[in-house]
Amino acid sequence: MSTHVADDLDEQYEAVMGRKAPFTMVPDWITLHDELHPQAKAVYAVLAMHVNVSKKDDTAWPTRLTMAEMLGWTREQSPDKYLQQLEAAGAIDTEDWSRPNGARGKLYYVHQTPPAGYTGVTTVAEWYKRRREALAAAGPAPKPGRPRKDATELKAAKTAIAKKTTAARPADEKPVKKTAAKKTATKEKTPEELALDKKAQDGADKWWTTAKDLADKKKMKPLMGSKRQQSGYFLNLRTKIRDALDAGYDSRVIWRALEQLGEWSPAKREWETTLASLNGIPVGRRPSGRAPIFTNSQWTQGGDDPSAPSVAPTTPDLSEYGFEDDDVA
Numbered sequence: 001m002s003t004h005v006a007d008d009l010d011e012q013y014e015a016v017m018g019r020k021a022p023f024t025m026v027p028d029w030i031t032l033h034d035e036l037h038p039q040a041k042a043v044y045a046v047l048a049m050h051v052n053v054s055k056k057d058d059t060a061w062p063t064r065l066t067m068a069e070m071l072g073w074t075r076e077q078s079p080d081k082y083l084q085q086l087e088a089a090g091a092i093d094t095e096d097w098s099r100p101n102g103a104r105g106k107l108y109y110v111h112q113t114p115p116a117g118y119t120g121v122t123t124v125a126e127w128y129k130r131r132r133e134a135l136a137a138a139g140p141a142p143k144p145g146r147p148r149k150d151a152t153e154l155k156a157a158k159t160a161i162a163k164k165t166t167a168a169r170p171a172d173e174k175p176v177k178k179t180a181a182k183k184t185a186t187k188e189k190t191p192e193e194l195a196l197d198k199k200a201q202d203g204a205d206k207w208w209t210t211a212k213d214l215a216d217k218k219k220m221k222p223l224m225g226s227k228r229q230q231s232g233y234f235l236n237l238r239t240k241i242r243d244a245l246d247a248g249y250d251s252r253v254i255w256r257a258l259e260q261l262g263e264w265s266p267a268k269r270e271w272e273t274t275l276a277s278l279n280g281i282p283v284g285r286r287p288s289g290r291a292p293i294f295t296n297s298q299w300t301q302g303g304d305d306p307s308a309p310s311v312a313p314t315t316p317d318l319s320e321y322g323f324e325d326d327d328v329a
Contacts, residue, residue, distance in 0.1 A: 024048045029114045029122040036089055039071070040082035044091055046070050047110050060108045061097070090115030200242035203251065204234060207241075207258050214262075223264050233265040240271055253278050 026045050030036065036044075046067050050060035065076045073079070086092045093109040114122060121127045189197070214220035223230055244254050257274040258266070266274075 032121040040085040043082040203241045204238040237265040
C-alpha cells in the first residue's frame, strides 16, 4: 500500500473508503504506467484476482477464455496482446506448463514491484509532482478560442506576401489599386409607388381590424399560428392588396373580395378569381380533357336541325358504345 504526503496531492479531490468487500490489490506503478493500455491494466487485475494469497505465492493459471469472459470479450484471443504488453513491461512472467488433466497451459507470475531499472512513476505523490513540474514548464494555460497572431508577426507576414506579389508581377504591368467594394444601389421608389404602398398598408390594417372584430363575433375563424406566422400572413395580405391596386382594381372591389372570401390572408388563386368575378371579368372553368359520352343531338329526334320540332327524347342506340340490349335490360 502506498504512503502519501498530503501536500503532494491535489487538494481539489478526496477519496475515502466506502463499503468494504473482497478486493484485489493493483500496485500504483501498474495503474500509473504510461505505456500500458487500460485494457492491459484490467488483465493484470484479473491475473491478480487468481493469485492464491493464502498459499503466499505469486502464481496464477486462468485460461485465456476465462480472462476474456471476465472482461466482457467474446474472443479467446482478445487478452493476448495485453498479456504481451504486461510481460514486456515486467509486470508478469509466463511459463509453459501441463495441467493435471494433461492439457497444456500457461503459468503466470504476477509481480507487485516494478522490475529493476524501472524509471516510471511508482506512487501517486510522484505522479502529482511530475505533473506540477510539467505545468510549470509549459507556462500559463492558453486562453480559450483560436490563438491570435502577434501584431509584429502579422505585419511581417503581410509584408512578405506583398513582396512576393510584386516580384511575380511583370515589370510593365501597373499595380491595380484597391478600391472599396461598392454597395449595390437600391432603386428609389417613385411618388406613385410610395402612395401605392401606403394605400396597401392602410387597406391591410383596416381589414386586419375588421377580421379581428368578425372573429370575436364568431363570424370568421380566428387567426392561428405563432407571432412570426401571423406577421407573414399580414405581409402576404398587404402584397396581394398592392398587386391588385397596381393591376387597376378599385379599392371597393378589393374590399368586397376580402368580405366575400372571409380570410385573414386569402389564397392566391381564390383571390384572383374573386377579384375578376366582382369586376365583371368572366372566369371560365378549366377543361377537364374528357369528351361527353352523349351529345345533345342524340337525345332529340330532330338531330342537329334547329327547325325540327322538339319531342321527348328516346333511348339512344347504345350498340355503338359496346352495349347490348340485354346488358341494358
